[in-house]
Amino acid sequence: MDRLKADGLPLDVVVIDSNWDKVDMDFQWKTSFLDGRTAEDWIRGLHAGGAKTMLSTKGPMIKAEAENYAEALSKGLFATDGHGRR
Numbered sequence: 001m002d003r004l005k006a007d008g009l010p011l012d013v014v015v016i017d018s019n020w021d022k023v024d025m026d027f028q029w030k031t032s033f034l035d036g037r038t039a040e041d042w043i044r045g046l047h048a049g050g051a052k053t054m055l056s057t058k059g060p061m062i063k064a065e066a067e068n069y070a071e072a073l074s075k076g077l078f079a080t081d082g083h084g085r086r
Helices: 002-006 039-048 069-074
Strands: 013-017 052-056
Touching: 039 052
Parallel strands: 013 052
Antiparallel strands: none
């Protein structure tokens, strides 16, 4: 973001287009990407700089074997068909 602004390029939206659906299927941020920050802090920084964020996803994003699957299930974070079926 800083580099784009320094080069005089406008930045309104950052699209996060991941490969979670093809590789990890755990929908967890990689610490190497965040460079010591939390995802919330990273996105907050983008917003503070005037950029909106959009997460591009498709398909099932968390496999049942993923470490965070049970937590997501218990919090009702999965989309359903309107009748409670995932």
